[in-house]
Amino acid sequence: MDHVKEMAKRFNSMRYKHGVHQVFEDFLELIAITISNSVDLVQYKRREARYMQIIGQYDKSEVNIFPEMMARLIMALEHRPDDYLGRLFMELELYDSWKGQFFTPMSVSQLMAELTLQDSIQLIEEKGFVTVNEPTVGGGVTIIALFNALRAKGYNPQQVLRVIAQDIDKKAVHMSYIQFSLLGMNAEVLHGDTLALTFYETWKTPGNIFRWGRGLAKKQNAVETLSDLQESDLRQLTIF
Incomplete structure (x- = not known):
């Protein structure tokens, strides 16, 4: 079953009342808040009010359509990790409404992941994990491609991969945060301007909060915040 096409049908069924681009934005924010509020109590009150x-x-x-579409996304990611929200964006032709924005195909990102894979593996062998920075994360396709590449080499990316990601587009932040969370990744996704180093909000995945909050991160002297990332001498891999 093509879950992306099925999700697109549901979005299009609401096109005339709400506008498909608005429904898509709302869907992303609702699901992101649902995930965040299950683990991040610091952000709970403000995000619940927004929900x-x-x-x-x-x-x-x-309202019943939103959990149905989330379930389809989960099934798709369980079948094969990919940037399904980026593909949905393109399927709905939202690039006509959103600043001419396009999302990188998985085939291109998989090639990029393969080119940087050896560096990632070297850091994993040395430190037990690798920290990856994606300064323009979009839907998260480059990180998901690396996730797949590491898994193909016999590593568990939920344990050995840590992600710091940024994007100036709030919708892209929600897209990547949702997919990283559902894949069990240890990630922090920041909404803001990477070039200006101006950030407005941080979204921590359940994998980040549970795995690195007070445990493995401190034990291994891992990076805790973006400012730490800039000052640390920890070698990191940056994907463009």
């Missing part, structure tokens, strides 16, 4: 504000725009029958 209620968004969901109040939809009637009961429309």
